[in-house]
Structures are given as structure tokens and as C-alpha cells.
Amino acid sequence: xxxxxxxxxxxxxxxxxxxxxxxxxxxxxxxxxxxxxxxxxxxxxxxxxxxxxxxxxxxxxxxxxxxxxxxxxxxxxxxxxxxxxxxxxxxxxxxxxxxxxxxxxxxxxxxxxxxxxxxxxxxxxxxxxxxxxxxxxxxxxxxxxxxx
Amino acid sequence: xxxxxxxxxxxxxxxxxxxxxxxxxxxxxxxxxxxxxxxxxxxxxxxxxxxxxxxxxxxxxxxxxxxxxxxxxxxxxxxxxxxxxxxxxxxxxxxxxxxxxxxxxxxxxxxxxxxxxxxxxxxxxxxxxxxxxxxxxxxxxxxxxxxx
Numbered sequence: 001x002x003x004x005x006x007x008x009x010x011x012x013x014x015x016x017x018x019x020x021x022x023x024x025x026x027x028x029x030x031x032x033x034x035x036x037x038x039x040x041x042x043x044x045x046x047x048x049x050x051x052x053x054x055x056x057x058x059x060x061x062x063x064x065x066x067x068x069x070x071x072x073x074x075x076x077x078x079x080x081x082x083x084x085x086x087x088x089x090x091x092x093x094x095x096x097x098x099x100x101x102x103x104x105x106x107x108x109x110x111x112x113x114x115x116x117x118x119x120x121x122x123x124x125x126x127x128x129x130x131x132x133x134x135x136x137x138x139x140x141x142x143x144x145x146x147x148x
Numbered sequence: 149x150x151x152x153x154x155x156x157x158x159x160x161x162x163x164x165x166x167x168x169x170x171x172x173x174x175x176x177x178x179x180x181x182x183x184x185x186x187x188x189x190x191x192x193x194x195x196x197x198x199x200x201x202x203x204x205x206x207x208x209x210x211x212x213x214x215x216x217x218x219x220x221x222x223x224x225x226x227x228x229x230x231x232x233x234x235x236x237x238x239x240x241x242x243x244x245x246x247x248x249x250x251x252x253x254x255x256x257x258x259x260x261x262x263x264x265x266x267x268x269x270x271x272x273x274x275x276x277x278x279x280x281x282x283x284x285x286x287x288x289x290x291x292x293x294x295x296x
Contacts (some may be wrong), residue, residue, distance in 0.1 A: 037241035041268035093185035119267030120189035
């Protein structure tokens with residue numbers, strides 16, 4: 001059945017971020033939609049941010065496009081040039097290779113839910129505010145390449 | 149600015165479908181989100197279906213994943229096994245290569261809006277209810293390969 005039954009997907013707040021960067025995403029609960037649907041070219045996750053939670057460390061992708069649709073609640077989008085309020089129905093898109101890091105922060109007192117989709121080959125990317133980047137293999141390293 | 153300003157994007161009801169198949173999608177108004185955002189790996193269109201309009205002829209993709217999020221209104225999803233009601237917040241996903249055609253029909257008396265995203269290489273696909281398929285070049289042909 002192509003309609004996604006979110007209740008049937010186990011949410012996880014797991015992260016590979018090394019401390020202390022993992023704490024900011026502890027209230028981020030993800031459901032693996034693409035895997036549940038059997039999709040391989042398209043990435044898709046349903047995400048709930050608890051109050052205070054971040055969607056990720058502020059980052060950008062070298063070679064993956066990303067798009068997000070807010071489904072409920074509100075969040076603040078943070079980028080180099082400042083902040084943008086997002087609410088249900090808003091669509092935000094980040095083409096691959098634009099070195100302007102982004103993430104969402106839920107500063108409200110209610111959950112914020114969204115779906116995030118992506119396409120392209122993950123060759124790595126970088127975090128804007130911390131000494132961290134990731135490699136084509138998804139490994140987190142310092143910006144000089146030394147491992148965490 | 150990554151937040152998509154839908155009002156700044158011109159909607160189009162253009163279609164390459166040959167008659168009489170074009171009539172069913174005359175009330176389908178699309179905005180090219182991926183192109184506006186500068187994305188190449190990820191396809192994204194915002195679609196408004198007027199009452200009575202179809203999202204497409206019922207079809208499936210050989211090698212592209214497709215995912216749709218309903219933003220407002222209601223529509224009926226039609227597939228081989230029957231119909232499913234969709235409403236705002238519903239997420240529907242179709243992995244590449246599954247030969248079960250799908251489309252949405254707006255049987256309500258209000259517009260239905262959704263965003264549709266895709267990824268993969270378009271090598272063609274087929275329509276379930278009519279004598280038509282499309283080729284890797286996006287050309288519409290009869291199922292025996294003769295052109296329209």
C-alpha cells in the first residue's frame with residue numbers, strides 16, 4: 001500500500017553525531033519513509049522535533065538536493081543570513097553544492113513535524129558552526145580530516 | 149532564499165498528452181519547484197487539482213521513485229486494487245518499477261493541492277488504462293511503439 005502508515009513506523013532519535021553535538025538532536029524523532037516504501041533513488045524521512053530540538057547541526061550537502069515540507073507546528077530555519085519562520089504547508093528547498101548551512105530549530109512549546117526528501121549521491125558536506133564535516137562514507141571528521 | 153514563494157511561480161496546465169487524454173488533466177495546475185530552486189537530482193512540482201481534475205493518466209515509472217504529500221483538500225488515489233481517500237498530511241510513495249499504475253482524481257468540490265517529488269533516471273513507463281506508454285526521451289507512443 002503506497003499510503004504511508006506513520007504509526008506503523010518506529011520513530012528513532014538515534015544519531016551518529018559525536019558528543020557534544022548529539023545533544024541538540026536528542027529530541028528529533030525520525031521515521032524512515034523511503035526504506036519502508038522500498039525506494040532507493042529518493043530519500044525520505046518523517047521527522048518530529050520536540051520543543052527545543054534541532055533538525056541537525058547546521059549543514060550543507062556537496063552533491064545532494066534536499067527539500068522539506070512542514071506538516072504541523074512551527075520551526076525556525078537558520079542560515080548564514082538569518083532566520084525564517086516556517087509553518088505548516090511551507091516548502092523549503094536546498095540545491096546541492098550551495099555552501100550556506102541550514103537547520104531547523106523548534107523554539108515553540110509544541111511538536112513540529114515535517115517530511116524531508118533528498119536525491120543525489122552523498123559525497124559529503126560540512127557543518128557551518130562547528131569543526132566537523134562528513135565524508136562520502138558518512139564518517140564524521142574534523143575539518144582538517146582527523147576523525148572524531 | 150530556500151523557502152519557496154509559490155505565488156512567484158507561474159502555474160501551468162500545459163501537457164504533452166495527445167488528445168483525448170489531455171482533457172482529463174486540463175484542471176491540473178503545476179508549479180515547477182525544483183527548477184525554481186535550482187535542483188537537478190530531485191524533481192519537485194506543486195500541483196493544484198481543480199474539482200474533477202486528474203493528476204495524470206494512471207501510470208507507473210520504470211526507474212523513478214515518486215512521493216507525494218497532500219497539502220490541502222482531498223483526492224482519491226486510484227490503483228489496480230481500488231481507491232484510497234487522501235487528505236492533507238497524507239504521504240504516498242511509489243518505488244520505481246512497481247507495475248501498479250496510480251493517479252489522483254479530485255472528486256470533491258474544492259481544490260486539492262499537493263507536492264510531488266521524484267528521483268532516478270527516467271527510462272520510461274506505462275499507462276494502465278489506455279494504449280500509451282512513454283519512452284526514455286519522454287515521447288508518448290502506443291504500447292506497440294508507434295507514435296501518437
